[in-house]
């Protein structure tokens with residue numbers, strides 16, 4: 001079994017069903033991330049319509065093999081624009097957050113999917129369910145900004 005890069009030990013059973021986002025501990029909040037990697041893909045926003053298109057061109061720090069940020073604790077040294085989600089500001093990000101993102105689902109009052117590692121007990125299920133971007137990305141180092149539109153994809157939803 002693949003080791004879970006997120007520490008999900010010692011959490012209260014099914015806490016996400018009983019605890020509002022703004023009452024969770026930092027560890028509970030971090031454990032909500034399913035490791036899909038979709039929020040680390042670059043997006044294109046239509047200035048006129050506000051529509052957001054996802055591309056397979058990933059942030060320079062996304063590790064395509066693990067679907068994880070290669071420098072998560074110190075990522076802002078390399079990618080200052082990386083967004084830190086928090087309960088107070090999550091509403092501002094709903095327009096672009098992936099449809100299966102646990103933060104989005106809970107903010108909308110919806111349940112987590114059974115493939116979420118908090119339920120399945122393994123981070124592999126997010127990949128097996130076909131909702132992650134593992135093995136599907138190109139680094140932003142490899143694709144010029146002007147060519148991102150050639151790499152627009154549908155969000156993998158499983």
Ligand code: SF4
Pocket residue numbers: 032033034035036037038039040098100101102103
């Ligand atoms: S989209 Fe949400 S669940 Fe997926 S990696 Fe990003 S924060 Fe985690």
Ligand code: SF4
Pocket residue numbers: 039040041059060061062063068069070071072075076079082083
């Ligand atoms: S810095 Fe890390 S967490 Fe932020 S978008 Fe890039 S890969 Fe994702």
